[in-house]
Every structure is written in structure tokens, then in C-alpha cells.
Amino acid sequence: MPAFQPNKVQLLCDLTFEGAWPTTVAFLGSSRRLAAGNRDGQLFIWELPDKQTKEPPPPVRFLQGHTNGITRLRATRDGKTLVSSSLDRSVRLWDTTAPTTGSTEVVLDMKTREQEARRQRKPEIVTKPGVKVATQTAAHVFQVHQNWVQALDLSGDEKRLITGDDNGMTIVWDLASRKEIARWTGYPGNWITSAALTSDGQTAFVAEFCSRRGDFDRPPAQARIYDASTGKEKLDILKVQFPNVKKRDNSYGYATTWGKFVARGFVAADFSPDDNILAVGQGGETGTGKVHLLDSRTGKLIRSVSGHQYGVTDVQFSADGQFVLSAGRDTSIRICRVSDGKEIAKLGKERGGQFKDWFHAVDVSPDQQCVAAADIAGQVRVWRLG
Amino acid sequence: MKKFCTPIEHVSRRAFLKGTFGTVTGGLLMNWGGLWHAAENVKNERKHCILLWMNGGVSQFETFDMKPGRPTGGLFRPIQTNVTGIQICELMPNIARQMDKLAVIRSMHTSQIDHPGGIHLMHTGYAATANIRYPEIGAIMAKYLGKEESDLPDFIKISSQGNSGAGYLGPKYQPFNLDHSGNLPPFSLSRLDPQDELRRHELRQFVEGEFAKKHKVETARMHQEAYEGVRRLQRAKAVFDIEDEWEKYRDRYGDSKFGKRCLLARRLIESGVAFVEVGQSSYDTHADNFTGHKGLLPPMEQAWAALLVDLEERGLLQSTLVVWMGEIGRTPRINNRSGRDHYVRAWSTALAGAGIKGGQVYGATDKDGIDVKDNPVTEGDFFATIYKAVGINPKKEHYQGIRPIPIAPFGSKVVDELLRS
Amino acid sequence: MRIPTCLFTAVLSVLFAAVSSGADVALRDVIDQEIRSVWQHEELTPPGPADDAAFLRRVYLDLIGIIPSYEETLAFLNDQTKDKRARLIDRLLAHPRFGVHQADVWDLVLFGRIPASNEARTRDGFKRWLVQQFNDNVPYDQWARAILKAEGNTVDQGAPMYLVQYERNPEAATIAITQTFLGVQLQCAQCHDHPFDHWKQTDFYGMAAFLVRLRAVSVGKKGRETKWVVAEHSSGEIMFTGPAADQEPGKKGKPIPPRFLDGSELVEPPLPKDFKEPRNFPSGKMPPKPRFSRKNKLAEWITARDNPYFAKAVANRIWGQFFGRGLVHPVDNLSQNNPSPFSGLLQKTADALRKHNFDLKWYIRELCNTQTYQLACAGPVTEAKPRWFERARVRPLSAEELLESWRLATGYDNVARRAGKKQPDGRFYGVTWGYMLRFFGQPDNGVGDFQGGLSEHLYLNNGELSQLITRESGGLYDAILKSTDPWSKRVERLFLSILNRYPTPAEQKKFVSFLTADDRQSDRLADAIWVLMTCSEFRFNH
Known part of the structure; x- marks a missing residue:
């Protein structure tokens, strides 16, 4: 596999995905196909162009079924299997090579059309026909969660799946049989904000948070490592960081102590390919959201890297484990070297007024050639490396 | 604070001043307007009001004015209520089951878009001005619904906002503030022997009297009134201790501080207090509006629904008006922080209980919630309706010098459709 | 804002002309004249000047943030010279x-x-x-x-x-x-x-x-x-x-x-x-x-000297500090939408302040020497901050003023000094400063008006005040209790030490009978001190 080379980066294309916010993105098999989902539950697959282009291609497939925002996407390295989690409480499994079921017309450039119609004073621009896209449905629907599903990950061996919902429930699944392996619930009232599986799928990281911030009666955030086969707790990371804090102390002081470390929740997590390091991103709107690199065995902080003003939205290691990529609320992807924490590259440029547009998610292609970001302004940005 | 006795007997202020009370340490006494006695009165005649105050401005889109499928609609979905044809947000399943008690106003149209202005406006019915200090709704209610001889303050705020207080009504109707857990302020417990306390109290009364002869200034009067309030409170403290009852009601009201505050509010109403305001903060969701409301609404709506049912079971709902509102609404447009900003062109409030015709939605907004489509309700109309509902004439005037100031702003109209005839 | 520069300069030069033509009129007299003419127009009859004791306490608190001591009080009340108020103002302006x-x-x-x-x-x-x-x-x-x-x-x-x-x-x-x-x-x-x-x-x-x-x-x-x-x-x-x-x-x-x-x-x-x-x-x-x-x-x-807002803003703020409300009120809103009958006077004071190179001691001296500032706090007006400045304003003491004044009144620091004890660092000891801030830190309704609340009385009644009423040698309590003077004299000292005035005959009588009613004198004396420390007269500057 070619190395991940963040030193030279060029923008390949911006895929138009206007309407609700694009929230998540995943490459499928190579750097030539990717899937992206948005806050309305729309999920599309695009074939990417070879060369830099200003004329982005329309999507080739419309994955139908979700009825509310897509939160995370994970794909197998061959790109054949795609998993999506959603605010509609379902998790869906897609065979991206399955035959299509039909086709439909979609308009993904409505904002541009409206602007053009205003500028050219031609209202008919808005009602022009859209593009025809082939449709397909999910191979399987996991309809077990009873609340928003915000956390999703696939183990490195692609055998297990972890999902977590806003009722505080985490479920580990066997991907092939689609059966539950284990399930457990966290602190009452907490939401599962992120989850990650190790390469063998035997160990899971789960982060909890709840923004019930009024009057200090929010339950404490949690960040724990579990045996993914049994749901048995192996390590309480916050206990390692704050050994003296009591379990149920929800005073203001407590919240501020933890607040420095968890900000407004770890909204993203990833294990390094060798499983030694766990990266977690400080999310919610916060001063400067950092990515903590933690020793996954001891829970100790190795270093904090990156830094997105107003918060982190997504975190991912490169395949060689040498770099950690993060997306954030400052319209940027930041690529940092794991060994010394140095920021090697920053993709994207701040956009907005006092507060900036978000890059909602990041993904690196399996061949390490491309990086994609879900940009809330209505596009998926794709850069080519090296 | 631990309970000392179950108060069953009413001791008037006059009796107290005669010194007919025992000591705290002695285990006897300090009475506070006995429960059963008061509750009976309450049922029969007197009206009360509980204001649930959503500080920072709760979003209409995430509560009562859903716009599913529209760009302004957001991430939550509507659910059915127990009233055919009325849908509200999925974050409020308990309230959905009490919809028959609620009158929701979807067409609020008010004038103050920032917090301080909005908090003043939605506590008084008036925009703040430099020269007139308007009383809050709690002070008006205390004046017209309060009981002269009560030991308990008639205007109690539990962790809520607004600092206009009694305004021109004067110190007698100032709010008494409890903290977010419903605790009495610190130092509420006197360590003095009551006889010793009375002795120094008498000397202090003399000194204050001498000062007041020469100084007519209102601040000194307020200072003295507050002192008197503290002394009365000494007798009423037991009512604030809800630990026992909380054990029984925790599941119903939800294990949250807001739930506990609502239970305390019910208990205070039952004990004869005219007006209780219960606040919940952090609705100012300029950022992360959806997770914000997802965190805040469930504990709030569970407690609110429990409060309505509890009042009804005790026969108090028909005499107790329950008002739900924040100071502003939130923008239809979702900003780049996943938030909603301040908005007062079209937003929602809700009423239940005394005088209110439940099971209805009044007014409507357009398809994206940008403007009021039908039956706009201004702050003045809203307050006029509230006062009418508890039997206070909203046109009654108070005088500030020679200037008459009606209880609800001049020109406000009562929304009769919201009221039970 | 875009003020047409030419117009603005024109207005300014007219104003400067007005001021410089009356250059020999002291600002204090300009103020008194203007305020008086407003009273006439509004048909108001203000009370006479404050008596010496009232003035003394008022100006101590306003200038140096603490009440005068027993000795200072006596000295001022006994001073028979005519210009003693002006000299006191000068002395306090020079006080560290x-x-x-x-x-x-x-x-x-x-x-x-x-x-x-x-x-x-x-x-x-x-x-x-x-x-x-x-x-x-x-x-x-x-x-x-x-x-x-x-x-x-x-x-x-x-x-x-x-x-x-x-x-x-x-x-x-x-x-x-x-x-x-x-x-x-x-x-x-x-x-x-x-x-x-x-x-x-x-x-x-x-x-x-x-x-x-x-x-x-x-x-x-x-x-x-x-x-x-x-x-x-x-x-x-x-x-x-x-x-x-x-x-x-x-x-x-x-x-x-x-x-x-x-x-x-x-x-x-x-x-x-x-x-x-x-x-x-x-x-x-x-x-x-x-x-x-x-x-x-x-x-x-x-x-900059010619900034159209700067001098007015500070002149108005400091005016508000001494007179309760600004010439334009609230003090930090000089908007055209906030008109005031005193905006002309504000312009004059601001110009004078600018002419004196923003000399704040000079400005404060002028304010304190006006008859308006020295009015009695009496009459029928109930507003704490009278609209037409027709009576002295009444303001609550700040947390800082309260604590330091209490300690001075009870002789708390004296006791420590005499015993050779070192006080803790800083100025705010004796009681828990955090409570002082909580109960007295911001006693207003959000727009600067005092709002009485029950919680400060809970603190006054059941809190830590007894810690300040020290019974050791060097303190007020000890001095009164051990004194061989008749009780009427001792009550005088009590009033002079805490309220900085002589008691009225009625007060003297009441206190003497209170203190001598039974054999529990020591408790009763602590009660009497507590009463004077917590009463409205102490709580406010008036």
C-alpha cells in the first residue's frame, strides 16, 4: 500500500450535496468511490473523477431508507459493505454492489439554483429537472435502538460492529450473522456519543455525555474501555485522569474539572491500527477542541494534538498509524504526526463570521490517496495527497 | 433542614407577636399556615399560579410548533397527543398525554428580542422603561391572590430569573428566592433562643421606627420589610422540607432538580402560596440547539406533566393556572453552529389549569414558522388573558403619581378562546 | 454614528465660548444654580442642608469608603470653624x-x-x-x-x-x-x-x-x-x-x-x-x-480631548456616583434616545472637566462642595435616587464598605493590634468574604436600584456578625461594658461609634432602659451593638 503523504495536498473536487447538512463521509474500496450522508437521512454514492475538476459528477446511487439524519458511516476495505447509523434509530447495512431497485430524480444543488434564480431573475431555474439517480435499499436493518444512534464503528478485522444510542445503550454485533454479541448500558441519562473497536474487535471504547447542563444536574461524562464480547468494564479512563473525583458528584466544580478534559463530550474516537493508541476528539461547542491521544492500555494521556477552534467533530488515524486526522468546527481538517504531535497539514479555510462552518466528518481512502470532508455548507470536499 | 413536626394548626401573625410560640430546640412549633386548612380554602375559592420559566428562550420548533419536512424543521419528529389532530414534539411524550389540559399558543408575537428585555417583558407584560418600575406577574398575583395573614411569602421563585421584582407595588410583594435545589437561602436557621431573639427584635423595631420617621425613602422601607419577611419565614420553614415527599414522588416527577422544584411548587401552592415560579436554564441554544433541547426537555416535560396530574388529583388544577414560557422564541433558520438564535416574530407558549380551556392550539404560523399566520398574540394579550384566567381584571389601574398604569398594557385584548366560559 | 463634523465643531465652539466667558464661576456654583432653577421650574421645595453628623458620615463613605471613627466623629462635631466641611473634603481627598x-x-x-x-x-x-x-x-x-x-x-x-x-x-x-x-x-x-x-x-x-x-x-x-x-x-x-x-x-x-x-x-x-x-x-x-x-x-x-463622548461619559458616571443617578440616567447610556432635562448641565460639567485636564480630584471636590450634594436626606420624596436631585440620594453600602465599617465601629482591628496579633492579608477578614459578596455584592435589581431581599437579613440575623462584635480589650464592647460613665453617656458613645451621631433623647432613654433592664447586661450590650450594625441607618449611605 502506498504511504500516507500529507505533505502535498491538492483539492480534487467538491461534490455538490446541498440541502440538509452533509454529516458523514466514507470511501468505498479505493479512492474512486465514496458515500456521504446528510441530516435529512439522504445517503448517496459517487464515483470520483481521475483529475481535478470544477464540474463535479452527480451521485451514482441513492441509498434509500433512512428517515432522519445519518450520523456515521463505516465501510469494509473492499467497499462492498457499508454501514450507516442514524437519528431515525436504525442502523442499516448496505451491499454497495447489489443490483439497483429503480431510479429517481434528485436535486442536490437547490441552494445554488436559488441563488442563480435570484441573481439572474429567472425563477424557472429553481424548477429545472434534477438528475436521475439509481436507487437501492438496505440489505439489512438493525432496528433495535430506541433513540438516536450517534456512535458506530467497525472492527479492524471487519467482523464486528459497535453501535451506541442516546438511551445509553451500546450493542456489539456480529456482522456476518447480524446477531448481537453483547449489550450494556452506561450511566443513566447519558448518551453514547462515540464508540470504537480494536482491530480484533475484542475491545471497545465507549464515550458518554449528556448536555443536560441546566442547574448542574447533568450526569457526569464517561469514557471507558470494555471487553467487547461481554460488556465488562476494563478501564475507566476518566478515573485514570481524575482519581480523586467521586462517582456521582455532579457539582459545578466537578463539571468544570471534567470539562477541561472532555469539553462537551468525546464525539469521535478511533483506535490506532496497532491498537496501542486511542484518539478521542473534544466535541460540542468549546473553546478549542483538542484530540487526546491516550495509551489504550493504561488510559494515560500521551499528548493532546491538533486543535479546532470551537470543537472537534471527527477523528481518524491514517492506515500506517503515523498520522491522526481530525475535522472540526473551524472549517478545517488537521493532520498531525502522532509521534510528536506536530501539525503537518491543514486542509480547508475558515469560513463564516464570529463562528465558522464545520467540517462535520473526515475519511481517508483505503489506498491512502485521498481525504474527504463533509462540509456543512453543502458539499463533500475531496483532496488528493502526494 | 430536618422536619420538626407536622404542622396542622394555623397560627396567625398576631398570635406570634404576642409570643405564643415555643422554641425550635424545644421541639414544639413555629407554625406555618396549616396544610389541610389552607388546602381547603384553596380548593374552594382562591386562585394560584405556577409559572414554569424556560430561561434563555425555549425553541418553538422543538416543542409545540413542529415543521416536519421543512428546512426549518430540525431533527425531531412530531408525535400524536391525546387530543385528536394535535401533534407536538417527540421530546415531550408525557406532555403529549396531558394535551387535553393544555392550551398552546403558536402565535406569540412580542417586542423584545434580547434576554434582559425579553425577561423583563415576559415577567411584567411591559417593555422596560427608565422611569417606571413595573411589577412582575408574581408580584401582581401576590397582591391580588395572596392572603394577608400568611406566614409564607406569596411570591416565591425557585431558581428563576427576572429582577423587576415587586416594582412599584413595593417591598411587600418582593420575590422570595430559593436555589436550584429548592433549598432555603443559607443562614435560614436561627441559633438564638426565641426569647433572646424577640428581645433584640424589639429594640431593632424601635430603631427602625425612629429612622423611618425622618427618612421616607423606599429603600429603607424595603430593607425593613425584608427583615419582617425573614422573621415570618422562621415559622414557615417546615413546608420547604420536601425530602420525605420527594422519596414518594421522585419517579413521577423524574429524578431531576427541575422535578424536585416542581414538587416543591405544588407543595407551596397547596400550602396557600399565591404564586410560584420555577425556572429551568440553558435554553439559549445559539449553538447545538438540538442536543441542547434533547438534554433539557425530557426532565422538564416529565416534571411538568407530573405537576399537572398531581394538581388535578388533589383538586387544585381548576384553581391553579400553570403558565409555561421563555422570554423569546428561536429562529426558524438553523445557523452554522447547529443552533437557533433569538426570534420573537412567531413563537409558542402554553397554559393549563385555572380558567383555561385545555386541549386546543390557538393561532398558527406559516409553513416554515417565519410569521404568524392566524390570531397573533402580543405580550399584552398574553398577560391580559393570564390575569383574566385567575380572576384579576387586567384593566385595573395602579397609579404612579398621577399616571394610571393598567395591570396589562393599555389596548391588550383577552383571548377569550383560551378561557373556559 | 456619523455626526457631521462641521456641525459638531460649531456646537462645541459655542459651548466653549459659553464656558470661557464664565470662567471665574466655580463649577460648584454653576451646578447649584442650574439645579436650583430646575427646582423652581418643577416647583419643588428641597429640605435644608444636612446636619454635620449626616454630612460627615456621607462624605466619609463617598470619598474613602468607610465610616469615621468615634474620635474623628467627635472632633468634627466639636469643630466650630466655618469652613470645616470644605477642609474635611480636602483632607479626605488627600487620604490614602x-x-x-x-x-x-x-x-x-x-x-x-x-x-x-x-x-x-x-x-x-x-x-x-x-x-x-x-x-x-x-x-x-x-x-x-x-x-x-x-x-x-x-x-x-x-x-x-x-x-x-x-x-x-x-x-x-x-x-x-x-x-x-x-x-x-x-x-x-x-x-x-x-x-x-x-x-x-x-x-x-x-x-x-x-x-x-x-x-x-x-x-x-x-x-x-x-x-x-x-x-x-x-x-x-x-x-x-x-x-x-x-x-x-x-x-x-x-x-x-x-x-x-x-x-x-x-x-x-x-x-x-x-x-x-x-x-x-x-x-x-x-x-x-x-x-x-x-x-x-x-x-x-x-x-482624545475632542472625542464627543469621552468627557461626558466620565463626568456623568462620577456625577451618578455622588448623586445616585446620572445627569443622564442610566449613567452609561448617553444616547439621543435617552433625553434628560440635565443634558445641558452635563455638557457644562464635561467641558469644565476637560478644561481641568480630567483632574478627577478637582471634579469630585467641586461635586462634594455643592449645596446640592450637602442637602439633607429628608422630605416626602421616597425615591432612593431623586429625579431632580432634590434630596440626598440613599445608596446601600457596598460589601467592602460594610465590612470595613463594621470592623471600625466594633474596634475589631484595635483589639488585634493591642494584642499584638497579625491580621490576615488583605482587607476583607473578620467574616467570610465570599458570603459578604454573595449577600451584599450586588444588591440591585439589574438596573442599579436597590432591591431588598430576605437573604441578606438571614445573614445579618443568623450569620457571622457576632464574630465582629469582639468582647476583648480594645473593642467597643469592652470599652462600654467596663466604662464607669453613666449609661446615658455610654449610649452616646455607642451611637457615635456606630452611627456617627448623638442619640436623640428618645433613643437614649430606650437604650438605657434596654441595657439596664436585668442582670444580663453583657448579652444585652451585644444585642444593642447588633441592632445598630444591622439597622437601615447603617446599611445605607444617606
Whole structure:
């Protein structure tokens, strides 16, 4: 596999995905196909162009079924299997090579059309026909969660799946049989904000948070490592960081102590390919959201890297484990070297007024050639490396 | 604070001043307007009001004015209520089951878009001005619904906002503030022997009297009134201790501080207090509006629904008006922080209980919630309706010098459709 | 705001002419004349002047933030000279506590009880510096400029702390600076064009552009205090994306150039082509000066002699400090939409203050010597801050004033001194300072009016006051109890020590009978002291 080379980066294309916010993105098999989902539950697959282009291609497939925002996407390295989690409480499994079921017309450039119609004073621009896209449905629907599903990950061996919902429930699944392996619930009232599986799928990281911030009666955030086969707790990371804090102390002081470390929740997590390091991103709107690199065995902080003003939205290691990529609320992807924490590259440029547009998610292609970001302004940005 | 006795007997202020009370340490006494006695009165005649105050401005889109499928609609979905044809947000399943008690106003149209202005406006019915200090709704209610001889303050705020207080009504109707857990302020417990306390109290009364002869200034009067309030409170403290009852009601009201505050509010109403305001903060969701409301609404709506049912079971709902509102609404447009900003062109409030015709939605907004489509309700109309509902004439005037100031702003109209005839 | 410059200059020159023609009339007389004519117009009959005791206590609290001692009280009341009030004012203006108290007042204006950021929670360096400015009588425009230029560090120099609290928050800095130093209320214009005033959102962001490049850098420690320095980038713009209600993703935002409130844009030299901005300023290292300082330009514009708001804002604020309400009220809203019958007088006082080079001691001396300030606190008016200044105002003592005055009255510090005990550091000991701040720190209704609450009485009744009523030798309690004077004399001393006046015959009689009613004199004396410490007469300055 070619190395991940963040030193030279060029923008390949911006895929138009206007309407609700694009929230998540995943490459499928190579750097030539990717899937992206948005806050309305729309999920599309695009074939990417070879060369830099200003004329982005329309999507080739419309994955139908979700009825509310897509939160995370994970794909197998061959790109054949795609998993999506959603605010509609379902998790869906897609065979991206399955035959299509039909086709439909979609308009993904409505904002541009409206602007053009205003500028050219031609209202008919808005009602022009859209593009025809082939449709397909999910191979399987996991309809077990009873609340928003915000956390999703696939183990490195692609055998297990972890999902977590806003009722505080985490479920580990066997991907092939689609059966539950284990399930457990966290602190009452907490939401599962992120989850990650190790390469063998035997160990899971789960982060909890709840923004019930009024009057200090929010339950404490949690960040724990579990045996993914049994749901048995192996390590309480916050206990390692704050050994003296009591379990149920929800005073203001407590919240501020933890607040420095968890900000407004770890909204993203990833294990390094060798499983030694766990990266977690400080999310919610916060001063400067950092990515903590933690020793996954001891829970100790190795270093904090990156830094997105107003918060982190997504975190991912490169395949060689040498770099950690993060997306954030400052319209940027930041690529940092794991060994010394140095920021090697920053993709994207701040956009907005006092507060900036978000890059909602990041993904690196399996061949390490491309990086994609879900940009809330209505596009998926794709850069080519090296 | 631990309970000392179950108060069953009413001791008037006059009796107290005669010194007919025992000591705290002695285990006897300090009475506070006995429960059963008061509750009976309450049922029969007197009206009360509980204001649930959503500080920072709760979003209409995430509560009562859903716009599913529209760009302004957001991430939550509507659910059915127990009233055919009325849908509200999925974050409020308990309230959905009490919809028959609620009158929701979807067409609020008010004038103050920032917090301080909005908090003043939605506590008084008036925009703040430099020269007139308007009383809050709690002070008006205390004046017209309060009981002269009560030991308990008639205007109690539990962790809520607004600092206009009694305004021109004067110190007698100032709010008494409890903290977010419903605790009495610190130092509420006197360590003095009551006889010793009375002795120094008498000397202090003399000194204050001498000062007041020469100084007519209102601040000194307020200072003295507050002192008197503290002394009365000494007798009423037991009512604030809800630990026992909380054990029984925790599941119903939800294990949250807001739930506990609502239970305390019910208990205070039952004990004869005219007006209780219960606040919940952090609705100012300029950022992360959806997770914000997802965190805040469930504990709030569970407690609110429990409060309505509890009042009804005790026969108090028909005499107790329950008002739900924040100071502003939130923008239809979702900003780049996943938030909603301040908005007062079209937003929602809700009423239940005394005088209110439940099971209805009044007014409507357009398809994206940008403007009021039908039956706009201004702050003045809203307050006029509230006062009418508890039997206070909203046109009654108070005088500030020679200037008459009606209880609800001049020109406000009562929304009769919201009221039970 | 865009005031046509020519018109503005014309108005100004007329005003200057008016003032200079009456140059020999003292400001105090101008004030009394103007106020009197308003009374006539409003058909008001104010009470006569305050008696000596009332004046003494009032001016002590207003100038040095503490009541006079028993000895000082007696000395002043016994002084038979005619000009004793003017001399007392001079003496208090020269008192080292003058700076201490005025710094307390201004610290609250500049930081509030809860400063805008945690870095400013401890700001001893700033406070030391501010005390010095008042005691050295540094002209106001100079020290205001020092605050806004923020040179040096927050410990050795002090002044930078004000801007440190607004680091990376140019929006909050803009609101605070325009309100505090200019009496201009811009806050509404942050999110939308001001509905009533003429301020536009672009006015707001034009001002914020001066402050967007500021960063706080810690450069070391001295004891427990961190030394902060205000650093300024050479580039970086404030981005504006329109009204708050129209915010959505995808808005590019346009940079707003720095623009003063009078509409003139700042002329900036271009940055050199090869200029490279440092990403951040490492802590522990003095940051480099910017190529061009926007912040300094703003500081100079705000504090310039011809700034249309600056002199009026401070003249009005200090007026409000001594008379309850500003000539324009509230003191920090000089908007055209907030008209006042006294705006002419405000213009005159502001011009005079400017003519005296922002000499605040001079200004305060003039105010305290007016008959208006020295009016009795009597008559039928019930307002705490009388609208027409027809009676002395009544203001609650601050937490600082209360605690230090209580300790002085009870002889708490005397006892320690006599016993050779060292007092804790700082000024606020004897009771828990946190409680004092909680119950007396901000006793108002949000618009500056006192609002009585039950909680302060709970503290007064059941709190820590008994700790201050020391029974040891050197204290008031001990002196009274051990005295061999008749009880009527002892009651006199009690009143002179705590309320700084003689008791009335009725009070004397009541207290004597209270204190001698039974054999529990020691308890009763503590009660009597408690009563005088907690009564309204003590709680307020009147």
C-alpha cells in the first residue's frame, strides 16, 4: 500500500450535496468511490473523477431508507459493505454492489439554483429537472435502538460492529450473522456519543455525555474501555485522569474539572491500527477542541494534538498509524504526526463570521490517496495527497 | 433542614407577636399556615399560579410548533397527543398525554428580542422603561391572590430569573428566592433562643421606627420589610422540607432538580402560596440547539406533566393556572453552529389549569414558522388573558403619581378562546 | 454614528465660548444654580442642608469608603470653624484610602463581581495600579488610555488586565469599552441593526475590528500572580455575516475594516509583502510588538480631548456616583434616545472637566462642595435616587464598605493590634468574604436600584456578625461594658461609634432602659451593638 503523504495536498473536487447538512463521509474500496450522508437521512454514492475538476459528477446511487439524519458511516476495505447509523434509530447495512431497485430524480444543488434564480431573475431555474439517480435499499436493518444512534464503528478485522444510542445503550454485533454479541448500558441519562473497536474487535471504547447542563444536574461524562464480547468494564479512563473525583458528584466544580478534559463530550474516537493508541476528539461547542491521544492500555494521556477552534467533530488515524486526522468546527481538517504531535497539514479555510462552518466528518481512502470532508455548507470536499 | 413536626394548626401573625410560640430546640412549633386548612380554602375559592420559566428562550420548533419536512424543521419528529389532530414534539411524550389540559399558543408575537428585555417583558407584560418600575406577574398575583395573614411569602421563585421584582407595588410583594435545589437561602436557621431573639427584635423595631420617621425613602422601607419577611419565614420553614415527599414522588416527577422544584411548587401552592415560579436554564441554544433541547426537555416535560396530574388529583388544577414560557422564541433558520438564535416574530407558549380551556392550539404560523399566520398574540394579550384566567381584571389601574398604569398594557385584548366560559 | 463634523465643531465652539466667558464661576456654583432653577421650574421645595453628623458620615463613605471613627466623629462635631466641611473634603481627598475606595468603585465598573474571564479573577496588580492612579491624581484621560493601550504586564504595571479579560472576545470587548468609556450602548447592534438607535451592525463590527487581534500571553509569575501581557497580531480581521436571524452555513463573511464611531475609517499602512504572521505567541516569552497597533489607535481616539463622548461619559458616571443617578440616567447610556432635562448641565460639567485636564480630584471636590450634594436626606420624596436631585440620594453600602465599617465601629482591628496579633492579608477578614459578596455584592435589581431581599437579613440575623462584635480589650464592647460613665453617656458613645451621631433623647432613654433592664447586661450590650450594625441607618449611605 502506498504511504500516507500529507505533505502535498491538492483539492480534487467538491461534490455538490446541498440541502440538509452533509454529516458523514466514507470511501468505498479505493479512492474512486465514496458515500456521504446528510441530516435529512439522504445517503448517496459517487464515483470520483481521475483529475481535478470544477464540474463535479452527480451521485451514482441513492441509498434509500433512512428517515432522519445519518450520523456515521463505516465501510469494509473492499467497499462492498457499508454501514450507516442514524437519528431515525436504525442502523442499516448496505451491499454497495447489489443490483439497483429503480431510479429517481434528485436535486442536490437547490441552494445554488436559488441563488442563480435570484441573481439572474429567472425563477424557472429553481424548477429545472434534477438528475436521475439509481436507487437501492438496505440489505439489512438493525432496528433495535430506541433513540438516536450517534456512535458506530467497525472492527479492524471487519467482523464486528459497535453501535451506541442516546438511551445509553451500546450493542456489539456480529456482522456476518447480524446477531448481537453483547449489550450494556452506561450511566443513566447519558448518551453514547462515540464508540470504537480494536482491530480484533475484542475491545471497545465507549464515550458518554449528556448536555443536560441546566442547574448542574447533568450526569457526569464517561469514557471507558470494555471487553467487547461481554460488556465488562476494563478501564475507566476518566478515573485514570481524575482519581480523586467521586462517582456521582455532579457539582459545578466537578463539571468544570471534567470539562477541561472532555469539553462537551468525546464525539469521535478511533483506535490506532496497532491498537496501542486511542484518539478521542473534544466535541460540542468549546473553546478549542483538542484530540487526546491516550495509551489504550493504561488510559494515560500521551499528548493532546491538533486543535479546532470551537470543537472537534471527527477523528481518524491514517492506515500506517503515523498520522491522526481530525475535522472540526473551524472549517478545517488537521493532520498531525502522532509521534510528536506536530501539525503537518491543514486542509480547508475558515469560513463564516464570529463562528465558522464545520467540517462535520473526515475519511481517508483505503489506498491512502485521498481525504474527504463533509462540509456543512453543502458539499463533500475531496483532496488528493502526494 | 430536618422536619420538626407536622404542622396542622394555623397560627396567625398576631398570635406570634404576642409570643405564643415555643422554641425550635424545644421541639414544639413555629407554625406555618396549616396544610389541610389552607388546602381547603384553596380548593374552594382562591386562585394560584405556577409559572414554569424556560430561561434563555425555549425553541418553538422543538416543542409545540413542529415543521416536519421543512428546512426549518430540525431533527425531531412530531408525535400524536391525546387530543385528536394535535401533534407536538417527540421530546415531550408525557406532555403529549396531558394535551387535553393544555392550551398552546403558536402565535406569540412580542417586542423584545434580547434576554434582559425579553425577561423583563415576559415577567411584567411591559417593555422596560427608565422611569417606571413595573411589577412582575408574581408580584401582581401576590397582591391580588395572596392572603394577608400568611406566614409564607406569596411570591416565591425557585431558581428563576427576572429582577423587576415587586416594582412599584413595593417591598411587600418582593420575590422570595430559593436555589436550584429548592433549598432555603443559607443562614435560614436561627441559633438564638426565641426569647433572646424577640428581645433584640424589639429594640431593632424601635430603631427602625425612629429612622423611618425622618427618612421616607423606599429603600429603607424595603430593607425593613425584608427583615419582617425573614422573621415570618422562621415559622414557615417546615413546608420547604420536601425530602420525605420527594422519596414518594421522585419517579413521577423524574429524578431531576427541575422535578424536585416542581414538587416543591405544588407543595407551596397547596400550602396557600399565591404564586410560584420555577425556572429551568440553558435554553439559549445559539449553538447545538438540538442536543441542547434533547438534554433539557425530557426532565422538564416529565416534571411538568407530573405537576399537572398531581394538581388535578388533589383538586387544585381548576384553581391553579400553570403558565409555561421563555422570554423569546428561536429562529426558524438553523445557523452554522447547529443552533437557533433569538426570534420573537412567531413563537409558542402554553397554559393549563385555572380558567383555561385545555386541549386546543390557538393561532398558527406559516409553513416554515417565519410569521404568524392566524390570531397573533402580543405580550399584552398574553398577560391580559393570564390575569383574566385567575380572576384579576387586567384593566385595573395602579397609579404612579398621577399616571394610571393598567395591570396589562393599555389596548391588550383577552383571548377569550383560551378561557373556559 | 456619523455626526457631521462641521456641525459638531460649531456646537462645541459655542459651548466653549459659553464656558470661557464664565470662567471665574466655580463649577460648584454653576451646578447649584442650574439645579436650583430646575427646582423652581418643577416647583419643588428641597429640605435644608444636612446636619454635620449626616454630612460627615456621607462624605466619609463617598470619598474613602468607610465610616469615621468615634474620635474623628467627635472632633468634627466639636469643630466650630466655618469652613470645616470644605477642609474635611480636602483632607479626605488627600487620604490614602481615597484611592483605595475609588479603585473599589471603578474595579466594579471595569470588571464587575464576575470578570469576563477567569484570568482576571485575581487582579491585585491592577488594583494596586488603580489605587495609585487615584492617589497620585493622574488625569483620567491618561489612565483610561493606559488601560486601553495595555502596555506592560498585569503584575508590575497592572493596567493590561482590563483587556486580558476580553482575550479572543472582541465582541464583548466592544460592548464593554463603548459602554464604559463612551456611554454608548452598542450591544444590540451585535446581532441586528439597533431598532431605536442609529447604530448599525457595521458600526459594531467596525469597532470590534480594533480589538480582534488581541491575545493574552502569560510571561511569568510573581508569587501567586500570573503576569499577563496583551499581545497584538499584525493581521487578522473581524468577519461579518449579517443579522443573526439570517445565519446559516455557507456564508463567506466579509472582513470589516476598523472604523471609529464617528464614521471615519482607520488609515493603516499596508503590511510588507513578505510579512509572516506568527501563528501564536508562546507563553513565557515577551510577544513582539505588532507592525501597526489598531488597539493603540482606538485608545487614542477614545481618550482624545475632542472625542464627543469621552468627557461626558466620565463626568456623568462620577456625577451618578455622588448623586445616585446620572445627569443622564442610566449613567452609561448617553444616547439621543435617552433625553434628560440635565443634558445641558452635563455638557457644562464635561467641558469644565476637560478644561481641568480630567483632574478627577478637582471634579469630585467641586461635586462634594455643592449645596446640592450637602442637602439633607429628608422630605416626602421616597425615591432612593431623586429625579431632580432634590434630596440626598440613599445608596446601600457596598460589601467592602460594610465590612470595613463594621470592623471600625466594633474596634475589631484595635483589639488585634493591642494584642499584638497579625491580621490576615488583605482587607476583607473578620467574616467570610465570599458570603459578604454573595449577600451584599450586588444588591440591585439589574438596573442599579436597590432591591431588598430576605437573604441578606438571614445573614445579618443568623450569620457571622457576632464574630465582629469582639468582647476583648480594645473593642467597643469592652470599652462600654467596663466604662464607669453613666449609661446615658455610654449610649452616646455607642451611637457615635456606630452611627456617627448623638442619640436623640428618645433613643437614649430606650437604650438605657434596654441595657439596664436585668442582670444580663453583657448579652444585652451585644444585642444593642447588633441592632445598630444591622439597622437601615447603617446599611445605607444617606
